[in-house]
Amino acid sequence: MRRVPLLWIGIIGCSIIAFFFIFGPYLPKIDRQLASKTYTLGNNGNLDFILPPYPPSESYPLGSDAQGRDMYSALILGTRTTIIEIALISIITIVLALPFGMLSAHIPLLRKILEAWNYLFSRIPVFFFVVLLTTIPFFVFSQQRPIWMISLIIILEVGKAAEFIHKSIKEIQQTAYYDAGIVSGTKISGLWRWYYVPGCFSQWLSYFILHMGNMLFLLGQLGFFNIFVAQKLTQVGGIPGTHIAFYQIENTSIAWPTFLANTFNDINNCPWVPIFACICITFTIFSFITFGKGIMQYSLLKQKGFISQKESMFSRKRSFLNYFAKHGKELSK
Template identity: 25%
Template structure:
């Protein structure tokens, strides 16, 4: 295990542990609000305390504009961020990986770009987040559907739009492996396609699938961040009027970032702390991906010795 992989694992394990045991350690829950009160210091100076409160001894990360403890909100929302990204990435990798193995083994060789259907080229150029946004925008804002059900719907949509890219990647790798001599030999002695895929091709794809799984987590986190810019939050958005603002129903990290992006020049901590948690999570999995690639590259590389 190299330092890059170890650092990434430490970061992600700490964040996952925080999401699991954090709610039992913070002094307040995400729904408790700091009230407006009058404070008198030791010198007799009085101050009217009105939320949002900047970071202090009582609220280490401060509060939002309604007085909710920001640390408690980040910890409460971490479960949605972490669980959704891992589950969606796992589903994409499993379904897309299986489809790619069969498409690569039974499919034809690469089709030249000029022979592809124009419609495929057009659809392939549409950003995934636009597709997800168009599906979810109409049902995410001020929805009567429970947040958990909306979260499941969003997870299903993100899984479906990501399967083709995973399947294509695995298919291309399978096309290369199926022409190897040991595959041809197994086929010549009568091994069934299922046996060849299970016992010969899949073992050569395990490392690629693991790296792909980690990379999918990073891509999904990026997709969730893009959706949050357009007010589609995991679990749904509550829209308030006069002034118009959108609030996350689950306190998921990208939702906290999306609803607080207008506070950059006034109450910076409301935006900065959820953004740091989000970026740290991405950075941790990026390090894991780089570390795994380095390990597998060293493992399978052949160096001549004199």
């Protein structure tokens, strides 16, 4: 692993994120309730009212937002919400893409469907698709908005993930030991168990981790446009005697992208809010990218023999099948 510094950097970064994910709520000076404060009293008496947002101080290490909530507590507690959201999207995407990509390498009809899927959804970036569709009143007023939001992102992403899995399986199918397995009569379940998973697992794991980073970047972009996975409409006024009412969109989670919603106003009034939120998002994306790239580099070096490894059962079987394929072709001549 010393040959792959990216892997070490990624492991350290992801370990820090995991620490806050698990132990964050139990750290000292964490306000688990995230109570809002409409004002605080100054040093000159009861008539000296100080309104939020509050700058970084001893009471607020990272300042507060416009509602008077402690940013230190909000960002640490928001780690769980953020990671769960992006992990849920990535897990469901990969779970759906695995059979889709694998079967498309064997069934021509599914391959055509996969090509059409990617052609349809690759013309426009995912960000613009999500912005256009989630601003439709049906999605805005729906009480199941988180389900619709996550489902929409998965639909837009599963084609690209399946295409990656399809290409990785095609690489396995072009090897000699795979041909030997076909000649020996290995079934689909055996191909999956002895060839696809051992040969492609590191690539799939790397893609999954990178996909989590991409999803966090996507949610961060949406946060700038006040579009969140979980949000609700709150009535803020209306005209008496009529059915006319005024509503505003209010987010209902503490995920990091939600602190980017009012960036243009906060950058003047409380710049620490978007700055610290961006630092958390950037650090997490960087950790996922380095970890994913590090896994891929480690796997390539291991395959090329630059990293010593004990001979596994799969390696012995692959060597035997290569020998079988080589001599089988000679005998066929």
